[in-house]
Amino acid sequence: MDQDLDKFPLLSYVLHQFDSNLHAPPSMAAQETLLPYFALLSDPQIISSLTQSIPTTITQTLFVLTSLGSRPDPLAVSSARSKIAQIMDTLSPEEAAKESEIYSGILRLEEVHDSYEKKLKDLEDELSRVYATAVETLLKSREEVNEEVVKVLEEAESGGIIERIDLSGQELKLLPEAFGKIAGLVYLNLSRNDLTFVPDAISKLRKLEELDVSSNSLESLPDSIGMLLNLRILNASANNLTSLPESIAHCRSLVELDASYNNLTSLPTNIGYGLQNLEKLSIHLNKLRYFPGSISEMLSLKYLDAHMNEIHGIPNSIGRLTKLEVLNLSSNFNNLMGVPDTITDLTNLRELDLSNNQIQVIPDSFYMLRKLEKLNLDQNPLEIPTQEVAKQGAEAVREYMRKRWDEIMEEKQRIGVEAERQRHGYEAGWVYWGTSMVTNLVSGVTQTIGFGGGSSDGGDKKPGDSHFYHQI
Template sequence: MDHDLDKFPLLSYVLHQFDSNLYAPPSMAVQQTLAPSFPLLSDQQIMPSLTQSIPTTIKQTLTVLTTLGSRPDPLAVSSARSKIAQIMESFSPEEAAKEAEMYAGVVRLDEVHDSYEKPLKDLEDELSRVYAREVESLLRSREEVNEEVVAVLKKAESGETVEKIDLSGQELKLLPNALGKIVGLVSLNLSCNELKFIPDAISKLKKLEALDVSSNSLESLPDSVGMLVNLRILNVSANNLTALPESIGHCRSLVELDASYNNLSTLPTNIGYGLQNLERLSIHLNKIRYFPASISEMRSLKYLDAHMNEIHGIPNSIGRLTKLEVLNLSSNFNDLIGVPDTITDLTNLRELDLSNNQIQAIPDSFYRLKKLEKLNLDQNPLEIPSQEVANQGAEVVREFMRKRWAKIMAEEEQRIGVEAERYGDETGWVSWGTSMVTNLVSGVTQTIGFGGDGGVKKPGESQFYHQI
């Protein structure tokens, strides 16, 4: 059959299964659109019901459509209708019929296409209903949906309010679309199952505040997750995710996000612009190389765990996360060679873990982290401070860096004094002022950039200006 069936993707797929010699397979683009909505199309218990739904008249319908040729362009049809209306107003009925004949032909051809394509559209809808019905039957007949799932669905169907569902550890492999009908659901726990996908129907759970799909076999999340605007807690840890959908940024109520133990190599580019209420972000044990610049927009963030990744650099803008209390960047091994000076702007930081990296020096302004209680710098080629000092804890390190800073300040003042004596007081002070401006500009430049090399500044740069 030559007729283009791309506008009826499910029908196109079923027809090919029905008779592969007569009907060509749908295009790859069509197949890709089918997969998320109809993941069980190839199931041997479902396909027979779909093929049996194909009427015997389908071949005749497609033959007629092929014979008719391409459907007229909608603009041409609209123009033809306008022309006919103009002619009917300007000529007598006999003359109008003759004048409008050409335009009437275009309209009739479009109407014939309509009359033959309508049954195809109806059939497409019917196949969709058959698929949903068969999947429900299949789920109920297998262990994939156990008695507890069936009971939950029946409870919801009876009109009873269901706010919390816990189906963890049930060996579920599929979720019935009917779950999306429980519109009053607030908490849904699907952890520790065998799910490979989450149906788009989940987007109908507008009141959902907590979703736990951890410890499954998910390879992706549907874009429709972004429609869960009231979601506060999302746990997708311990799956096979390689990316998070950009739409997750629309979950603006999100307070906690756990995407640890996956295969993520990046985070969504604009994630920080949307998740400005996020307080806890767990992304450890992934393959993340860089943080997106937008992460600095997560101004509510208090907890960030990114250990055991492949992080190459920390953006200097991390200093904007002034509410951050716990930061774990440990075990990025050979990839993380330094942290930017702006990390010392995190004045509410209580715990900092930089162990198992390649850090040689921490920022000179480290003494500013006055609330820091726990500090781990183990397994680094440390030079400043020495590992011996680092092993004595946050307070000792802070005091060491304070004294180091005081020494740097004293040396800078001495240098300025020497210059003043050499060139005269006036010239010396001009030189000092010029140095100050240069240091300030240098500090600002590094603050707005990225610390791919750790952003380590030389002693006496922007922090010198800050102290003065």
């Protein structure tokens, strides 16, 4: 019967809380339908109010439904009604009653199911009302909705058009679901509060362009944030986030994203494919180890700050971010040991900070970063360029690497020429050796068969007398 209770997810959840031994928890699908509308279900005070609302007759209702077995198939019910109608038209009342008995049984079973499921539906509705009342009581008892919030909600309910709301520093512990009804909202600042979650109702703010939830106690952002298609600026810094929802990639209008000062260990794998308009990404002071490959799809990115993480490597594809102007990869300490050659493809780069890492060598083509104005290579075990050159700044490093590049090219050219000479010399040697061998062979043969000189005994020999002649 518990599977059938998926039609009544709130009832299923409360029954499991009421007696977990007797009632299984709702399915994952059912739980997902609950989250957007009942965000405080886990609160002890709320769940206590709900479990107390369960009538004692619920056990009997569930038992009867279980005893009835599966509900008749809708096609069988429809067919039974048709059969009964045909029988009534063709037989006498007595014969029709007898003939239609089997079909009437199907309809009665359907009616019993309807009546008992209606009881469950009524109970589901009642629990929703209890939940709403309990939440309201909870808010009042904790004084979590201050006068400013009440004023905003009252103005919205009176039909006033509200585009900007600043509730920063109000010690809010909860954002009421009613905020989702302020349809015209463009700017919402909830920073510096005590929020532990953002309700899914925020997804209804379809015109929202800027959202600031920084400096709270958020452990996650709602998946529904991906429905904010007009969102341009999102500041979720200084929270307790361990991840960002994959759905954030749907916020294709995002220009700025700040998720710094959190506990992120990774970024969504698809983040770059969606955020192709992103210009500024701040992810410093986290626990990131790698960049997702899709970051190279952020072709509009101009600013990337990933300092103070645990980054082990940078993808070669980073060279595709040709609009990048500022890149900070400092203070990844023992983890970051080098940067790929493709970093020199970032021809618009103006500032680069690679300090406090374990980098020994920078790419030979570094001189190609002609727009680079600020460069920090401090606190690295540098060998190329030297520490002394690195301290002189971007221009000195670029000149050093240009000279080094020229030397490398000259050396390659010299090696190439030498190799070419050796190849020609090798071929000439073979020709000389082959020519000499043939000459000697012909000379020896001539002398042997007597075509070019006398024999040792002074007499001429005929070709037929020669041993060599017989050999050929």
